[in-house]
């Protein structure tokens with residue numbers, strides 16, 4: 429029997445250990461880095477009109493850009509660590525990366541439409557899942573994983589412009605990303621647009637984790653803190 433069919437239904441055994449420590453640590457470190465990236469990125473895109481005092485006494489934009497680049501490194505290294513853990517960790521650590529492969533299995537789609545049926549209020553109760561449900565998995569892959577990869581590639585392409593043509597960032601990223609996307613201004617615009625794309629993903633993510641916590645009968649928010657999924661009654 430396929431794993432997706434096994435995971436449908438409401439007769440799963442709880443408590444179940446789902447999110448291993450590296451996944452949890454990555455989730456919260458990445459979320460904090462992303463908040464810094466949004467706030468500092470916002471000011472890079474829409475700088476303050478003026479700052480008081482002599483120009484030589486001000487380094488505000490410099491600090492903002494430094495914080496953005498430092499958080500950018502944290503975000504990118506955490507992403508690489510998360511990819512490594514998808515390889516060596518438990519099967520739930522792989523869920524958000526293997527979506528295109530999972531989609532080849534017709535039972536994945538059956539489970540997917542059952543979840544969608546619940547969210548559009550056709551099925552009163554959602555299926556239980558140890559890890560993500562199929563809709564969450566698809567959103568995590570197509571919005572979060574691909575979106576983050578795009579931010580890292582375009583971010584380091586912009587960073588390489590600042591470091592100069594001899595830098596590693598220019599050679600690895602700027603050299604092909606800039607011509608591909610239409611040079612500096614276009615890369616800025618795409619990087620900026622994708623920042624909003626990830627922002628909307630996160631708002632919807634928060635809505636769903638809190639909603640599921642309330643209506644599913646399982647622990648959801650606390651599972652990303654303790655690692656355990658359990659029944660609430």
Ligand code: HEM
Pocket residue numbers: 462465466468469470472473474493496497499500501503504576579580582583584586587588616617619620622623626
């Ligand atoms: C989710 C992750 C990220 C978000 C939300 C984000 C957001 C932003 C935003 C909104 C801008 C302003 C774009 C504009 O309007 O010109 C920006 C610029 C920039 N970002 Fe990011 N960014 C992210 C990841 C990264 C990463 C990983 C790096 C790599 C170091 C990076 C490096 C840069 C650079 C170099 C600039 C241009 C700075 C300048 O022109 O002064 N970003 N970012």
Ligand code: HEM
Pocket residue numbers: 451455458459460462463520521523524559560561564568572630633634637648649650651652
């Ligand atoms: C920038 C903010 C955030 C981003 C980008 C984000 C992104 C993600 C991603 C990509 C996953 C999948 C984890 C995996 O399978 O490896 C996830 C899971 C999860 N996140 Fe977030 N997250 C953010 C903030 C939050 C916050 C503030 C909460 C708590 C209210 C939260 C609660 C959860 C929970 C509970 C899960 C597991 C869902 C489940 O059990 O099915 N996240 N998040």
